Amino acid sequence: NAGVMQNPRHLVRRRGQEARLRCSPMKGHSHVYWYRQLPEEGLKFMVYLQKENIIDESGMPKERFSAEFPKEGPSILRIQQVVRGDSAAYFCASSLDRGVNTEAFFGQGTRLTVV
Amino acid sequence: AQKITQTQPGMFVQEKEAVTLDCTYDTSDQSYGLFWYKQPSSGEMIFLIYQGSYDEQNATEGRYSLNFQKARKSANLVISASQLGDSAMYFCAMRPTSGTYKYIFGTGTRLKVLA
Numbered sequence: 001n002a003g004v005m006q007n008p009r010h011l012v013r014r015r016g017q018e019a020r021l022r023c024s025p026m027k028g029h030s031h032v033y034w035y036r037q038l039p040e041e042g043l044k045f046m047v048y049l050q051k052e053n054i055i056d057e058s059g060m061p062k063e064r065f066s067a068e069f070p071k072e073g074p075s076i077l078r079i080q081q082v083v084r085g086d087s088a089a090y091f092c093a094s095s096l097d098r099g100v101n102t103e104a105f106f107g108q109g110t111r112l113t114v115v
Numbered sequence: 116a117q118k119i120t121q122t123q124p125g126m127f128v129q130e131k132e133a134v135t136l137d138c139t140y141d142t143s144d145q146s147y148g149l150f151w152y153k154q155p156s157s158g159e160m161i162f163l164i165y166q167g168s169y170d171e172q173n174a175t176e177g178r179y180s181l182n183f184q185k186a187r188k189s190a191n192l193v194i195s196a197s198q199l200g201d202s203a204m205y206f207c208a209m210r211p212t213s214g215t216y217k218y219i220f221g222t223g224t225r226l227k228v229l230a
Contacts, residue, residue, distance in 0.1 A: 100148035106160035
């Protein structure tokens with residue numbers, strides 16, 4: 001049973017370009033979460049999705065950032081017109097359900113560098 | 116407000132000794148889950164241990180145990196017999212039942228095990 005798969009592992013974009021980060025959750029998991037981690041900092045919640053629905057996007061910047069989790073295919077975090085401040089590690093996690101005793105499984109992360 | 120606080124940015128421990136990593140949380144929920152994750156230098160997030168708010172006994176997983184004090188709202192991680200491979204960043208997280216059930220993370224504690 002494959003774990004959470006994120007790709008690419010490393011992504012370099014020039015300022016103004018678009019970044020697309022992909023996340024395939026664990027098999028059977030329909031809940032996906034995106035977090036951002038700056039160097040030497042904790043995980044900042046960005047968005048929580050459940051198949052085709054955005055449950056909570058309270059941590060997502062209002063502009064340039066969007067996320068989706070279509071019925072078929074991976075979840076996508078999209079950053080338009082990237083700026084240097086977007087450079088960070090972006091982690092995706094998935095869980096089986098909304099139970100409080102359900103752990104989240106994390107992908108390896110995508111390290112975005114904006115040059 | 117739902118919040119996790121980790122007040123120790125960095126800790127040192129001698130190999131084979133025990134170490135306690137502090138975590139306090141803030142929630143008005145009666146039901147919630149508490150989790151600890153390990154992030155080694157390679158960057159992945161590894162689930163370590165879970166404690167439910169209604170669990171009467173402290174959780175244990177091998178060398179990891181969780182010192183859960185509900186009245187104090189603390190969920191400290193105890194690592195016994197530290198090994199060099201325990202050197203990593205450790206994150207405490209909470210999944211409340213109010214709101215959208217998203218996982219909330221602390222800022223982490225960097226543990227260094229000394230030979």
